[in-house]
Amino acid sequence: MSGQTDASGAYFVGTKPSDRFPIWTRANVGEVFPDPVKMSTFDFAFQNDEGIRMSELAFRDAYVQMGAFTYDEFDPDECVFLGVFGGYTYLNAAVGRIFGARAPGIDVETVDRNFFGEQPGIPPYESHPDDASPEAEQRIGETFLFLFTAPALPEVHEDERNIAEIRAQRPDFAQMGNHQIADWMMHFLESGYVDGAGFRELFARHLKVSFLAAVPLGALEQVCIALGRPEDTLKLVAGYGDVASAAPSDAMWQLGRQVAASTTLGELFDSGPAGLAERLSAAAAEDAGGDAAAFSEAFAQFLYDFGSRGPNEWEISCPSWETDPDIALAAIDRMRLAPADVDPGRRRAELAAQREALGAEISAVLAGDPDTQMQFDLARGAAAVYLPGRERTKTNCVRYVNETRIGSRVLGRRLVESGLFASETDFAMLRFSEMHEMMDDPADWSDVIAQRQAVWDDANARQEPFVIVGDPPPMSQWPLRGANELPQLTAGEVLAGLPGCPGIARGRARVVLDSSDPTALGSGDVLVAPLTDPSWTPLFVSASAVVVDVGAALSHSVIVSRELGLPCVISATGATGRIPDGALVEVNGDTGVITVLEA
Structure with a gap:
């Protein structure tokens, strides 16, 4: 493990590749850690001088609990499930494939499709002599038996x-x-x-x-x-x-309706999301019985219930809705402009009725x-x-x-107030043990933080490989983002991905790269994003369809689109670069094809 920046420009923390499990992917884990991981998170989640840490250990626990592995199959000193290369977090696809090879009733292709999606560069599965395990197959079978009979969790x-x-x-x-x-x-x-x-x-x-x-x-x-x-x-x-990551949308919808029905609140929101929380608080203080006060009370409850959500929410140094309420208010702003017929609760009820009717129909077909x-x-x-x-x-x-x-x-x-930090999130560039050293003897620590921040900025500016097989290429060889711009599609051209959720929709494509700035997304637009996590969920409500660069059957974009009945295409490689912002497009969630109708 590297603990400091070295002369080659390598990232300041990282893990070793695995000879036994050599295939790494950004699929799925890119929704959890879209940015380079920072020192404090690496320290508690991945590895430190004492050995492997919480997230890696949790992966091992889960796979052993399912019966797929025993602990002695894993390297006791190095990460196996999670890798950090060039600052970016990778998930080990080779281990997941072994689960597919060992589990009764499923196969490697099923695991690839559900968790990793379409991945250019990932090699075909090649069995290893240690992959097969009759003991593991029996244990997994027992787990599946419980799975199909458990009424609750x-x-x-x-x-x-x-x-x-x-x-x-x-x-x-x-x-x-x-x-x-x-x-x-x-x-x-x-x-x-x-x-x-x-x-x-x-x-x-x-x-x-x-x-x-x-x-x-x-x-x-x-x-x-x-x-x-x-x-x-x-x-x-x-x-x-009962999908927890979609629940904030229901609450935001009600808040958006409050704003839509109030001239006072509408004027406050019309001024833009920046500083909106402070303006609302001031307005509530001036008129204790007015609309701003009622909204502020409801919004405070929303932050209590859902304030933990936000962009890159597993990274402690990144904001949540509680630490930066303006991010949540920007999403509510999109909600208040949406027509009443996109009420997520009503749409979900329609989908639930369709689900029950369809299930009964297919069950009856299978009666023979x-x-x-x-x-x-x-x-x-x-x-x-x-x-x-x-x-x-x-x-x-x-x-x-x-x-x-x-x-x-x-x-x-x-x-920050004492002059030791330039930013309140500078702690992220320190190990937890280093925090005590820094507070006891602050000399030179500002330089260390600045040096690490510079390396993080460099890594963040680079396009990481989506798949790594064997040893990763040096970070210095990774291209800068945007260095190789993709040719944009013209009218009549198509981009193929994978079907995420069924249905066909047309709308203006809005390429949104940051969930905290959704102001360009209008009602009925097609949301085109690199990937999504729960901070994106409110943006789905007023969209007509969703397209993401990466994704799989169990990725966030599919889960929320499924709950809202939106056509969705995943693994549309390069969509955010190739689909012109503002183009009229058709999204076919049945075939996974996006067609540009007007560029």
Whole structure:
């Protein structure tokens, strides 16, 4: 592991490639860590001088709990599931493929399709002598048996209640000393929850539920393909109404309706999102019984309930809606301009009715084949438990991480005021152990932070490889973003991706690269994004369709599009560069083809 910048210009932290598991991908993990990882996050999540850390350990826990591996199959000293190369986080595709090779009833192709999508440069699967394991196959089979019969995930709901209690009992960081806050942050991430559990346990639960969610989805897909109705697969898992990452959209919709109905609020929002939170607060103070006061009260509850969400929400140094309310208000601004007929609750109810009717129809068609009918009905039930459960476990992790973010901001502001930090998020360029050294003896630490920030800026300006096989190329050889501009499509040309959610829609393409600045996106536009995480969810509500550069069947863009009934195309490589902003396009979620109608 590299701990400092070296003369070659390498990133200041990183992991070693794996000889046994040599294929790495940005698919899926790019939604979690779209930017280069910073020192403090690497320190607690990936690896430090003491060895592998929380996120890597959680991956191992999850795969062992599912029965796919034993701990002795993994390198005890180096990361296997997660890699950091040139600052960017990669997921090990080779390990996931072994799960597909060992699991009864699924295969490597199913794992690739559900988790990694279309990936130029990823080599075909080649079996290794150690891939096959009858013992693992039996263990996984037992896990699947439980999966198809579990009526609920009580441990996930218990986590949710515990984290709600943690939020209610948040420490008064203002009364804590600087060293005390730094110690609290690290302890909380490791073991600050119930009975010694912490982020590792929460994340392992998320990973396990996420991987198992693919199993009933795959079973439904097999039945639909056999019936010649592959487009019905995602209709069978739409409109659950219990998808945690989509829940903020419902709350934002109601807030948007408040704004749309008020002249006072409309004028405040018309001035733009920058500084809007302060303007709303001032207006509420001036008229305690007015619309601004009512909105401010409702918005405060929204931030309490959903404030942990935001762009790049797993990275502690990045803002959340709680730390930067203007980001959430910018999304609400898009909501207030949307027509009433895109109400996400109403659309979800329509999809739920369609799902139930379609499920009953297909089950009746299968009545002459009782075994297949039973498999289909069990898969429907399991999907209703595990697909919403996947998003709920992720939300539990994100809410947990946000508590550390809030403490870090208090510490950061103090260190800015004392002249030790230039920014309240400078802590991210330090290991947790270095924070104490810096506060005790601040000499030269500002130079260290500046040097690391310069390396981070360089990495952030570069286009990372999407797939790495074997040793990664040196970071210095990665091209700068935009250095090789893609030719834009003209009228009549098409871009092919993968079907994400069925349906066909037309609209003006709006290329949005940052979820915190959605002001260009209008009602009925087609959202074209590099990828999406839950901070993008509110932007889906007024869109007519969604197109993303990367994605897979269980990626965020598909999950939310499915809940809102939006046509969606994933793995449309280069979409944000090739589709002209403002062009009239047709998005076919059944075929995965985007057609430019007018450039």
